[in-house]
Amino acid sequence: MDIAPEREDSVDMPVRRQWFGDRRFGDRRVLKRIVLAVLVFLILPYALIFFYLLPFIHPISTLMLRDLLLLRGYDRQWVSLDHIAPVVVQSVMMSEDGQYCFHGGVDWAEMRMLVEDTLKGQATRGGSTIPMQTAKNLFLWNSRSFVRKALELPLAVATDFVLSKRRLMEIYLNIAEWGPGIYGIEAAAQHHFKVPASKLTRRQASLLAVSLPNPIDRNAGKPGRGLRRLAGVIERRAQGSGDYIKCIYD
Incomplete structure (x- = not known):
């Protein structure tokens, strides 16, 4: 078988x-x-x-976190807005976001012009508001990309909606970068001018404000001719900024 x-x-x-x-x-x-x-x-x-609504919470930025992870360390001394010279707020707003008190986190008119210029192939400005920069510094990365911008816009609107303008400005000024390892207005004032943030002059404040777009290359403590010229423009604008800063001090 x-x-x-x-x-x-x-x-x-x-x-x-x-x-x-x-x-x-x-x-x-x-x-x-x-x-x-x-x-x-x-x-x-x-x-x-x-x-971050809680006033005793002192947020750190993603850049500060990066420096910690790379064991570089950084200098940041948190100060309340009451201990920051008003000329700093005036100068930063006139340099970075003149419509800060009037928009809801994003200046849509500015964004529309930015998109139109980009589509035409023209050179564009940053177009970022202070809420947008704060959202980027707190939650996102630093390089430019459409993905980052897409994440940044709703975060900026939410940040502006939840936080008061005063609290948002306080956070921004305490996490902004003003040089390698230098974060926040107090550390910047001490590093560049050897004075506390409460004692900054209008000229010093304007130099710090115009260095914000590129604080690594723009040294507020040792400004070149171009930086001094920009600071002069911002200084004059800041002197007439009364109506633009009412949301902070009224």
Whole structure:
């Protein structure tokens, strides 16, 4: 009597099926973890905005966190807005965001002109408001990209909506970068002019304000001719900024 030989795959087929099933299960688990991580990344900043309502919370920026992780260290001394010379607020607003008290986090008219200039291939200005810069400094990275800008806009609107203009300005001035490892207006005042932030003069404040777009290359304590000229323009604007800063001091 002939006995038919067993098929080679009769035994190991279920094993293969089980192995493929385990791999599919593992892939789904990895995908779920990735989706969860992305959701946390997107949602956490909005939760932190409410946390930053508390006046005794002193946020740090992503650049400060980077310096900590790289073991560089940094200099930052938190000061309340009451201990920052008003000329600093005037100068920063006139240099960075003249409509700060009037928009809801994003200057849409400025953004529209920025988009139009970009589509035409023309050189563009930054177009960032102080809420946008604060949101970027607190939650995002520093390089330019459309992805970052897309994340930045709703964060800026939420930050401006939740925080008062006064609290938002206080946070911004305490996390802004004013040189390698120099963060916040108090550290900047001490580093560049050897005075506390409460004692800055109008000229010193304007020099610090115009150095903000590029604080690594623009040294407020040792300004070149171009930086001094820009500071002079901001100084004159700041002197007539009364109506523009009412949301801070009224």
